[in-house]
Amino acid sequence: MKIIVVGCGKIGTALIESLVAEDHDVVAIDKSPSILEEVTNIYDVMGACGNGTDWDLLVEVEANTADLFIAVTDSDEMNMLSCFLAKKLGAKHTVARIRNPEHNDGSLDFLRRQLELSLVINPERLVARELYHMLRLPAAARVETFSGRGLELVELKLKPDSKLDGMRLMDLRKKYPYNFLICMVQREEEVFIPDGHFKLKSGDKISITATPGERLKLLKSLEILQKQSRDIMIVGASNTAYYLTKMLINGGSAVKVIDKDKARCKNFSESLPEAVVIHGDGAKQELLLEEGLSNMDAFVALTGMVEQNILLSYFAASHQVPKVISKINRDEFSHMAEQLGLDSMVSPRKTVANILVRYARALENSMDSSVETLYKLVDGKVEALEFTVHGDAAVCNIPLRDLKLKSNILIGGITRGRKSIIPSGNDAILPEDKVLILAAGHRINNLADILE
Amino acid sequence: MNRRMILNTVGKMVLAEGLFLLLPASVALIYNEPSGLIGLLIAMAVALGLGGLMMTASKPKTDVIYAKEGFFIVSASWILLSLIGALPFVLSGEIPNYIDALFETVSGFTTTGASILTNVESMSHGLLFWRSFTHWIGGMGVLVFAMAILPNVSERSIHIMRAEMPGPVIGKLVPRIKDTAKILYLIYIVLTFVQIVFLLAGGMPLFDSVLHAFGTAGTGGFGVKADSITSYSPYLQWVITVFMLIFGINFNLYYLILIRRAKTAFKSRELWAYGIIVAAAILGVAVSIRSQYPTLEETVRLSAFQVSSIITTTGYATADFNLWPSFAKGILILLMFVGGCAGSTAGGFKVSRVVILFKQIRREVQHMLHPRSVKSLRFEGHSLEEQTIRGVLSYLSIYLVCFGAIFLVLSAESGFDFETTFTASFTCFNNVGPGLGGVGPASNFAAFSPLSKLVLSGGMLLGRLEIFPLIIFFSPSAWRK
Structure with missing residues (x-):
């Protein structure tokens, strides 16, 4: 094209x-x-x-x-x-x-x-929405949402002393009999689309799909559940901060915004009077502590400078703020930030690129399915795609266990009407379903591409 | 510096040369010339072996390259291709001296057309074919050719293209570099083919037609006869005149015509300048030589042929312009400097640079009159970057320095007059071919010493690659990590 x-x-x-x-x-x-x-x-x-x-x-x-x-x-x-x-x-x-x-x-x-x-x-609004989902589920490092509501791809990081260390996925399923699916595992630089024999290790990042109710039970039994962030501090009164604050306030959270530009603070306060707007230098640790950083549920660094965002986030994390997110607009810095222990990041560049790649792919698409959503994960090594199935696609009405999928491809979830299904071998894809596919090392243009 | 990528790419080029040698080898087979065939086959084996070795020895970890790697790849490829390309001449015994063979090959690849052969007509068909084929490959560029046909072209091949293609600004025709290279070669191949057809129609034998088309397309100048084109019919001379001029035009313009934007193509300032220079030169030369020839048709034909041959730096001849009046010779010398359009297969300083140079001179004069004036230079509908203007000026300075050095070495050799040494260095440096005096169209370069031949070969490479890539390749600071 x-x-x-x-x-x-x-x-x-x-x-x-x-x-x-x-x-x-x-x-x-x-x-x-x-x-x-x-x-x-x-x-x-x-x-x-x-x-x-x-x-x-x-x-x-x-x-x-x-x-x-x-x-x-x-x-x-x-x-x-x-x-x-x-x-x-x-x-x-x-x-x-x-x-x-x-x-x-x-x-x-x-x-x-x-x-x-x-x-x-509107990159700012898209990023704000991404941030909002991350704050809604603070236990997850990332949350990817799809157009079929109720289906989300949630990334969890296994703590160094995790109970899951050394466990095989088939055993995991017996021990935690909830309806969920581990779709992808990142181990340092490598990514796996795991099968039942895959063994987990501490420090792995696992991405799961589950219906919200089942996910809640799973997180509870893994003892990593965190309550939704209620008190949130944002540094940088940017457009992103504006959209995010608006969503958070509508959701019932309390938001404190800090910016060093007086005019911007004033504007912000005028358009969102419910937010607490502080005029001051967010880079000053004294100010952050004075405004109660240590009691916050979450801290979001949204200044225009990547370096400042990283350092502020690091400072917040060292004060035991449970959820810290930084906006990092340069890929080379995101690796460094990860080494500092910051695992929650948003990148407007990537967000927008994902959307347009998806859009371009959908334009090229054949008739039997269309791409609804696309995420490039882990530096583009893995793609998570959501397709809507049309009429007579080749994959329809066949139990999943009889579908011959290519290697490193996984069906992570199906949305049928208002219902989300975490698929097992007995389920089948029906017309008008929305199907979530994870693929490593393949370029999937339409649903037929997942078959051998 | 990505050394592996450099070695690998150069290896690929050497391998490609091995495949190119297949063509003259089959010609030698058809004409049943065992000695030529053996020479070509051995050279082919060397190229395939060495190229394969270089490629396997250096699997690049990444194909990321920068401008520097581009310069290195282009310089190393051209030098190595010339060294190997000279082998068939030596091995077949037709040019026993390696330095002579090297001179001939460099002259071929750089599309100069200067020869050390005293008797072209005694050469075998296979080697004659190889000699002219080097023109054709060298004209549009070996690496550009590789880009067009090889899969997996590095995303950053633009650096290689910039280093190999002549002209002040190198742009793409279409978003993808591979497609750009393909389009350029497609135009090149089609034009060459059309010329062959026109030559055949005029009664030229097939072998001669193909070789002359190669020589014209690459704006090289190797022929098959000692008297170049002189003994062919006026029709054939006119065909070659027209095609020389065609190959001296920027290929981008042909692409514009292909995509039906002929209007934009004909608005090109460079094209107009080129046309005006050619027309004025033909007129000037014709007036100057009118008294030497009986008919007006012959005068115009000879003038047009020689002017086209020199400005496009081809170097074919239909008259011994050594015997022409000084005014005509002066015009031809100036045309050697001007050269063809940027983005064509021609050598020289390039018409677009000359135009920019004149615009800059006018601006300087204006600036002296109105010291506070601000004026931006416009060319081809866009205002010129100061950096481009600076590039042209610095190219002029390094051009003069290099020419001076070559000229100095040549004049150290005794036995030649000023006219010979000056035009010999000038004609090689601008990739033209014939000069004046002892190196006129009726003579050759055989009489020079081995050192002078090497220096002239270096000069030809400098001229073809537009100096900077080679200077960078040979400057120690570029090799430091």
Whole structure:
């Protein structure tokens, strides 16, 4: 597919990276020649220097032949305009980043319809939603949600002295007779899609699917359940913080936001009067302690600086805050942060890249199934995909134990109407189901790809 | 530095050369030339063996390369390919001296067309084919060819392409580098084929047609006859004239025409400059030589042929321009410097650089008149980066320095007049072929000493790779970790 990306900032380059890895023909547009040179040096893409709203430039890069046109410059208005132009020139699908909260209310739908945008992405809001899910289930390092409600992929880290150490999965199932499935195990740099004979070790990160009720029982019996975070401290009154606070307050939590910019604090407080807004330097440990850091249920570092987020999170973790999450927008830092013991991180780059890779894949898709959700996990080594099954797919109506799956592929869950099923060998996939697939080392475009 | 990747890629190139040698070997087989065949086969075995060894000995851990690796890969490949490519000439005994053979091969790969052969017509068909085939491969670039056909091209091959393709700015035609390389070669192959058809239509034998098409496409200049193109019919001379000019044009423009954006292609400033220079030079030369030839048609034909041959740095000849008036010779010398368009197979300084240079001169003059003036230079519809302008200026300086050095070594040798040494160095450095005086179109480079031949070979490589890759390859600081 031919994809044009306007704007090569952090999000733009992350997009380019994953779209090139998906084997698309990518054209990158940016107004800075030096940034473009860097991008074209690293990735196999064509660069075009100029303004994404320049009609001549769009004609030159043949926007009319583009299957997907993505505008992610830092200006919402530019993104809207260049998408509009591209659409009028003949681009098949357009995606704009629109992140200003003013546009992200009732007017968004209107804008989208009028500009014929296929998709609007708001990285801040997406990240906020991700953070919200993580805070809802603090025992998990990560929570990936899917469009079939009730099905979530939850990552748990086994403590050094875990009771599960050395246990085989088939024994685990006997000991904890709940309805759950271990879909994936990360051990240091390696990832496994485990079978019944797989032995767990302390320090492993396991990803499980389960219905919420069963999951609660499992976590209880493993003694790693934590109650939902109620008192939350956020450093950095960014847009992400705004969306997150709004969701948290609606969910009944108490939120304290710290920022050193007075005007920003004032704005924040005006739009969300229920939040406690503190004007001060979040980097000052004294201030954090004074505001009761040690009594918080959760701490979220959302400043614009990665280094600061890591250090603040480290400080919070050392004060026994049960749940610490940091926003880390550069991949090379996330490994370092992990070495410091921080396991909960969000990366806007990855979030957005996941969504657009999924979108591009869905566009290419055949008829028998369509990708609803896609996550690239563990540096892209594993993909978690959710498909909707249409009519007469080859996998339908066959008990799972009779399906010949490729190696390193697992069916993690099925959503049927309002019901979630953690599948066993007797279950079968039916039309209109939503199926969650985990795949390592395969590229799955549609559901038929999982079969041998 | 990713040494494994460098070794591996160079190994692949050597292996590819082994496969290329298959073509002349089969020609030698068809014409039943045992000595040539044996020479070609041994060289092929050496290339396949060495290439295979290099590839297996260095499995790269990662295919990440940077600009530096690109320069190294390109320089090392070109040097090694020339060293191996010279073997068939020596082994078959047709050019017994290795340095002569090396000169001939470098001249082939760099599409110079300068020869040490005193009697071309006594060469066997297989080796003649190899000699001209090196033009064809070298013209568009060996590594670019590999990119087009090999699977698993590194994402960062742009560094290799930049180092191998001539011109101030190298861009892609389409998002993927592999597809870009494919398109370039496809255009190249189709144009070569069309030329062969035109030559055959004019009654040229098949073997001659193929070889002359190779020589024209790569803008090289090796032929099959001692008098180059002189003895062929006027029709054939015109065909070659037109195709030389075609291969001197930026290939990007052909792509634009292919995707039906001919309008943009014809707006190219470089194309216009190229056309104007060619037209003016043909007129100038024709006026200057009018009295020497009986008919107007012959005057124009000879003038057009020689001008096209020199500006595209091909080096075919239909007249001994050594005997022309000084004005005509002066024009030809200047054309050697200008060369063809960027992104073509031609050598020289490149028309686009000349245009940028003139624009910069005008800006400097304006700046002296209005010291506070701010003016950005526009070229091909875009305003030029200061970095590009600086690149052109620094290329000019290093071009002059290198030329000076080559010229100095050559003049140290006794027995040649100034005109000969000057034009010999100039013609090799710009990948043209013939010069004036002792190296005119009717003579050759056999008389030079081995040292001078080596220096001239180096000069040809410098000119083809646009100096910087080789300078970097041979500078000790680049080798440090």
